[in-house]
Amino acid sequence: MTAPTPASPRAAATRLVPVGPARKRLSVAFLLADRFTLSAFANFVDVLRLAADEADRSRPIMCEWTVLSADMSPVRSSCGVKVAPDRRLRNAARYDYVVVVGGLMGEARALDPAVLAYLRDCAARGVPIAGLCTGVFLLHEAGLLDGYRACVSWFHHQDFLDRFEGATPVSDQIFVVDRDRLTCSGGHSAAHLAAFLVERHVGQSAATKSLNIMIIDSPLSADKPQPGAPGTPGARDPLVRRALLRMQQRMDTPDSVAALAAALKVSRRQLERRFREDLGTTPQRAGLRLRLDRACALLTETDRTVTQVAMATGFCDAPHLIRSFKGDLGLTPAEYRARHVAHRCAPGVSSASGALAAPLPPPTPTSAGR
CATH class of the missing domain: 1.10.10.60 (Homeodomain-like)
Structure with a gap:
């Protein structure tokens, strides 16, 4: 029997070089406003979680998600549940999307100046930015929706008009994708916007699987009318x-x-x-x-x-x-x-x-x- 040919030192060295983790197909960072809407955040991130792995094992294999913060303080949602951030802004990595989740109208604090500076830097670098629920108000206040179509919940349509003179929000569909800005009306619409991104970066079957596990029939297109x-x-x-x-x-x-x-x-x-x-x-x-x-x-x-x-x-x-x-x-x-x-x-x-x-x-x- 012929003995196997020993590998060359160069080949062996190549095999022994440690390889860093492969970049995920879809990487998303979240910025949570004070008193943020928990359902919008949870629906969006759960679609990513379920698309990232087989069944609902939740391993971040295909997708990854991170909650960023200026000071790492827990962020309270509108229902009182708090979420602990994962990473400081100064340690932020490269993400495919940065998602801002808005909070209660009239009660939440404005975004931290460091967060606003980070968002503007992302916009300058061409990183797509999304606003969930009242996150669209925060993006508009930061000047990040000038010249863009933006989706607003029918429930907050008049609030938006009152606050931003001359604005023409879209309130007759569940989400809007306008170049590198994505906005949605909140609630289950956040799940459908996330599914849209999963389908774009991971595949249609992953998007459909995620929604099916969440007991949502199938992905809806952006122009689907807002229910309710x-x-x-x-x-x-x-x-x-x-x-x-x-x-x-x-x-x-x-x-x-x-x-x-x-x-x-x-x-x-x-x-x-x-x-x-x-x-x-x-x-x-x-x-x-x-x-x-x-x-x-x-x-x-x-x-x-x-x-x-x-x-x-x-x-x-x-x-x-x-x-x-x-x-x-x-x-x-x-x-x-x-x-x-x-x-x-x-x-x-x-x-x-x-x-x-x-x-x-x-x-x-x-x-x-x-």
């Missing part, structure tokens, strides 16, 4: 839901149907056909219904005058609102308000909460205004 906004019951068509969300967001200055169709990048004819097929009504009628529903809420939940309610819901003036109210509901706004006040004062209504003992059905709509 009030005033869209029964709407199943994604285009119709996006249109209704836009109507809600622009209630004080409603679009014409032509402008609405243009904003949604469809023809007016297509938009009207999709409304008929999905809701059995027209965009004009659906928009009027949303505005009247909002007017009803303002009349019963606030002490605003009829003129103020008219201005807030896109009617020209008080007479315009009165005509629309009578035509659709058979009552004037004053009569509608008086009816609800009388019902709240009736016996059997809880005085502690002011809630109705039984829901008061709205007046039956008339055929007028259809």
